Amino acid sequence: MDLLDWHRGRLSSRRLAVLVQHMPRDSALVRELSGEAADWGVTDYLLAHVVDQLQDANWMFATVNADEDSDPLDHPEPVHRPGQPHEPDQTAGNTPEHSLPSPEELQRFFA
Structure with a gap:
């Protein structure tokens, strides 16, 4: 498919949008936009x-x-997933997945 057909008037904007939206995961555009999450x-x-x-x-x-x-x-x-930092955040002494809410936060939640 020649994308210049869009400029020549032989490819509609709708068809071009559908082609771009449904590109395969291994396409250069999807890899550029998604990074390692494309895999x-x-x-x-x-x-x-x-x-x-x-x-x-x-x-x-x-x-x-x-x-x-x-x-x-x-x-x-946990197993590393794309889009997540490789090192856990140690600013509060706990990783975000394992930090516990304070009693005040629990009281506000259940109030």
Whole structure:
């Protein structure tokens, strides 16, 4: 398909918009706009979520069955997903996924 056909009047603006909206994930435009997220589909995100849940379950099992005198186990890191920073945010001492609300925040929420 020649995109100059749009300038020549042989390709409608609507048809051009449909072609651009439905470009394949491996096209140069989608890769430029989405970055590494273009490589991830729904299956990849679901699989990463399953891995995270399995890591959490194994961590809980190991924590519950650990000796009382042993050091607590570190919580597992979630699988990196496109668009997320590689390093967790340590500004508050907790990663955002594991920070707990304060009693005041809970009271405001349930009030």
